[in-house]
Amino acid sequence: MLGILGLVLWLGCIICFIIVLIKLFQENGVLHGILGLICGLYTFIWGWINATRLNIKNIMVIWTLLIILSIIVNVTTGGFHYSFGTPATP
Amino acid sequence: MSQAILFRPVFSTILRNRRLGSAICAAALAQLLLTLFGLPGWPCPIFHTLGIPCPGCGLTRATVYLFHGDFKQSLTMHAFAPIFVIALAVITFCTVGPRSHTERIAAGAETLEHYTGLTVLLLSGLILYWLARLVILQTAFVRLIQ
Numbered sequence: 001m002l003g004i005l006g007l008v009l010w011l012g013c014i015i016c017f018i019i020v021l022i023k024l025f026q027e028n029g030v031l032h033g034i035l036g037l038i039c040g041l042y043t044f045i046w047g048w049i050n051a052t053r054l055n056i057k058n059i060m061v062i063w064t065l066l067i068i069l070s071i072i073v074n075v076t077t078g079g080f081h082y083s084f085g086t087p088a089t090p
Numbered sequence: 091m092s093q094a095i096l097f098r099p100v101f102s103t104i105l106r107n108r109r110l111g112s113a114i115c116a117a118a119l120a121q122l123l124l125t126l127f128g129l130p131g132w133p134c135p136i137f138h139t140l141g142i143p144c145p146g147c148g149l150t151r152a153t154v155y156l157f158h159g160d161f162k163q164s165l166t167m168h169a170f171a172p173i174f175v176i177a178l179a180v181i182t183f184c185t186v187g188p189r190s191h192t193e194r195i196a197a198g199a200e201t202l203e204h205y206t207g208l209t210v211l212l213l214s215g216l217i218l219y220w221l222a223r224l225v226i227l228q229t230a231f232v233r234l235i236q
Contacts, residue, residue, distance in 0.1 A: 007139075010135065010138045010139040011139060012134045013133075013138070013139070014135045014136070014139045014140075017135045028099060028103075031098055031100045031209055031210065031213065032100055032103075032211050034217075035213065037144075037145075038144065038145045038146045038213070038216060038217075039146045039149075040132070040135050040136070040144070041117055041118075041121065041132045042114070044117075045110065045113045045114060045117055045133075046110065048113070049109060049110055049113060056193070057177055058153070067133065070133060070138070071130050071133060074130065074138075075130060089229060
């Protein structure tokens with residue numbers, strides 16, 4: 001059940017990400033857009049900085065809440081695990 | 091794609107925008123610290139939804155390895171970590187440094203980007219590197235990022 005909830009939350013996250021990414025492409029051009037696609041955190045920061053100007057404050061609030069909820073669900077279900085220190089080898 | 095788009099400065103615009111620079115530095119620092127202590131940081135929306143690592147996945151851990159002096163593990167995790175560290179250092183300097191220095195560095199970066207297309211080259215290299223890992227070493231790549 002929590003797994004499905006987690007997936008739904010992630011889907012919400014990716015929808016918000018795509019909306020902000022489209023804005024980034026439109027406002028700053030292709031290269032900034034590609035940078036935003038590669039680094040989701042850059043898109044998130046850019047979205048918050050320009051939220052009022054672009055009228056996407058609601059989307060940013062929803063995206064932030066979805067990320068927080070996703071992390072909580074992920075940690076609760078044991079989905080989060082970093083292999084830092086003992087990385088898997090090919 | 092026209093030459094104007096390919097050679098349009100990207101990094102210099104980030105360097106000139108102190109507000110964006112401060113936010114990037116703060117977020118990067120928070121992300122590095124969270125990763126260092128094994129806590130959940132910024133989750134990649136692409137990886138968590140589609141199960142496919144994005145081109146930037148593993149970059150934070152690679153950077154932490156680099157700070158630990160473990161170059162081999164850092165390059166195994168993500169080969170672009172040294173470039174990322176240099177870019178982050180320049181952004182940090184331009185954010186906290188005097189405005190005259192910032193403008194000089196940003197102008198230099200703009201000239202470099204305009205005449206060499208360095209940003210396009212790096213972004214293309216990153217995408218090619220990601221595609222190669224995804225196509226040739228898919229299972230190992232996903233396991234490494236998890």
